[in-house]
Amino acid sequence: MTRRSSLSTLLLPFAGIATVLAVWTVLSRHVAPDLPSPWRTWKESEPYVLRPFFKDGEMNQGIGRFALLSLWRVTKGFSLAIAIGTPLGFLLGLSPTFRRAFEPVIQVMRPISPLAWLPLGLIIFQRSEPAALFTIALCAMWPTVVNTAVGVRSINVEYLNVGRVLRLSPMTMLRKIVIPATLPYVFTGYRLSLGLAWLVIVASEMLTGAPGIGGFLWQEYNSLVYSHILLSIVTIGLIGFALDRLMGMVETRVRGL
Amino acid sequence: MAAFLELRGVRKAFAGSHGATPVLAGVDLAVAEGELVAIIGASGSGKTTLVSLIAGLLPPDGGEIALDGVPVRAPSLERGVVFQNHSLLPWLTVLENVQLAADAARSDWSAAARHARAEHWVRLVGLTDAAAKRPAQLSGGMRQRVAVARGLAVEPRVLLLDEPFSALDALTRATLQNELARIWASDRRTMLLITNDVDEACLLADRIHILVPAPAGGHTLADGIAVALPRPRVSSELNRQVEYQRVRREILARLAEAHMRAAG
Numbered sequence: 001m002t003r004r005s006s007l008s009t010l011l012l013p014f015a016g017i018a019t020v021l022a023v024w025t026v027l028s029r030h031v032a033p034d035l036p037s038p039w040r041t042w043k044e045s046e047p048y049v050l051r052p053f054f055k056d057g058e059m060n061q062g063i064g065r066f067a068l069l070s071l072w073r074v075t076k077g078f079s080l081a082i083a084i085g086t087p088l089g090f091l092l093g094l095s096p097t098f099r100r101a102f103e104p105v106i107q108v109m110r111p112i113s114p115l116a117w118l119p120l121g122l123i124i125f126q127r128s129e130p131a132a133l134f135t136i137a138l139c140a141m142w143p144t145v146v147n148t149a150v151g152v153r154s155i156n157v158e159y160l161n162v163g164r165v166l167r168l169s170p171m172t173m174l175r176k177i178v179i180p181a182t183l184p185y186v187f188t189g190y191r192l193s194l195g196l197a198w199l200v201i202v203a204s205e206m207l208t209g210a211p212g213i214g215g216f217l218w219q220e221y222n223s224l225v226y227s228h229i230l231l232s233i234v235t236i237g238l239i240g241f242a243l244d245r246l247m248g249m250v251e252t253r254v255r256g257l
Numbered sequence: 258m259a260a261f262l263e264l265r266g267v268r269k270a271f272a273g274s275h276g277a278t279p280v281l282a283g284v285d286l287a288v289a290e291g292e293l294v295a296i297i298g299a300s301g302s303g304k305t306t307l308v309s310l311i312a313g314l315l316p317p318d319g320g321e322i323a324l325d326g327v328p329v330r331a332p333s334l335e336r337g338v339v340f341q342n343h344s345l346l347p348w349l350t351v352l353e354n355v356q357l358a359a360d361a362a363r364s365d366w367s368a369a370a371r372h373a374r375a376e377h378w379v380r381l382v383g384l385t386d387a388a389a390k391r392p393a394q395l396s397g398g399m400r401q402r403v404a405v406a407r408g409l410a411v412e413p414r415v416l417l418l419d420e421p422f423s424a425l426d427a428l429t430r431a432t433l434q435n436e437l438a439r440i441w442a443s444d445r446r447t448m449l450l451i452t453n454d455v456d457e458a459c460l461l462a463d464r465i466h467i468l469v470p471a472p473a474g475g476h477t478l479a480d481g482i483a484v485a486l487p488r489p490r491v492s493s494e495l496n497r498q499v500e501y502q503r504v505r506r507e508i509l510a511r512l513a514e515a516h517m518r519a520a521g
Binding site: 158159165166167168176177181183 | 312334340348
């Protein structure tokens with residue numbers, strides 16, 4: 001039984017990947033002749049993957065270099081998102097007045113696509129880099145805001161009563177009870193926000209043409225090197241997966257406290 | 258005689274989908290300073306509501322609660338609470354949980370003095386070796402000890418204990434009851450012990466009140482039964498004492514009568 005299940009945990013993911021590759025192959029052969037096959041994609045991507053950190057020009061670099069550029073941009077945008085989103089979430093959770101005032105605004109802003117925010121960012125900041133950060137932060141902060149607010153509102157009333165009978169000052173209450181009790185929710189928010197930030201980065205790089213994975217993808221589409229689009233897509237997926245796992249580990253540690 | 262802790266005609270009802278449900282219908286109680294009074298009630302008789310009202314966590318709908326002549330309006334460090342489910346903060350260690358209360362009680366002291374004070378309370382309940390552990394690493398009995406230590410660390414004028422040992426196994430419960438008796442004997446702090454355990458009440462209390470159903474719904478407190486047993490009381494020897502048997506019989510009879518009235 002154990003043998004079989006360990007075998008399936010190892011084999012089944014490969015079966016899944018094989019299925020995707022098979023569908024991809026069929027598509028490239030019979031449906032979309034412009035779509036490079038998996039093998040052609042690999043052959044044309046080889047230099048970018050095997051020498052991931054070469055740099056021949058702004059828009060001709062190894063895939064690792066592009067990934068790092070994108071990751072750095074995401075780091076900045078994500079930091080901005082949680083720096084704004086966390087206190088905003090606490091305010092929403094703590095103050096009914098603040099919640100009534102801003103909840104509707106937030107509900108309306110939440111579903112707006114990064115593609116809609118970016119032009120606004122360009123108008124406000126006149127340069128593409130801060131516009132990209134503005135877009136990432138604005139799109140990625142909502143899970144942090146919402147989860148933090150929910151976390152604050154679902155604090156066990158027993159803990160709050162302890163604070164009340166001990167007559168804790170508002171600051172002590174926040175430091176010793178509200179923040180620690182909310183932390184697991186906050187980190188779930190961070191994890192979701194990071195996922196969103198990574199989604200947004202590609203869109204913002206495509207639109208601004210900034211060097212990075214998304215910028216590279218868009219440039220190679222315009223230069224008709226379709227295999228590199230696929231290389232970018234695979235890289236984006238793998239990095240997104242790794243980021244989620246990383247935040248998942250952090251989250252588990254925080255929850256375990 | 259002016260009582261130390263006094264409740265007069267205290268009423269509380271909770272709003273529900275079928276209108277207000279009365280929980281406490283005119284509770285009167287007088288506790289003298291240094292007294293340990295037990296309140297026995299079945300589940301659903303408003304025990305925890307009574308604690309919340311005296312603690313100031315809930316406002317009464319009517320009636321008056323006063324401590325040493327001062328009406329109760331909000332929580333205060335004069336009225337400490339040991340909560341039913343220990344309510345320890347899981348992210349703090351044993352010492353930090355107690356420290357929170359010691360800091361609140363002695364805010365004018367230096368940090369070092371407050372730290373020593375917290376250690377004192379942890380030692381008093383025999384948990385010095387576990388001081389650095391978190392509640393999740395402790396047994397149920399140990400957690401409840403920490404809760405008692407935290408309640409004491411507030412150094413309140415009256416300590417409210419809301420079924421502090423009800424979730425424990427019989428052996429652990431007996432141990433903690435004896436410890437509470439020892440602690441009470443050493444500093445004679447006024448205590449109000451809420452319980453559903455007749456033996457616990459007999460072992461610890463000077464006087465026992467029962468929450469009985471009121472005619473118009475809700476519960477009210479019946480007249481107290483004095484427990485004239487000499488102290489220190491030893492749980493294993495109580496059974497043989499005539500006074501113990503008398504008190505126990507009377508309480509059980511009254512509880513049965515209250516139950517009959519509630520059913521009929």
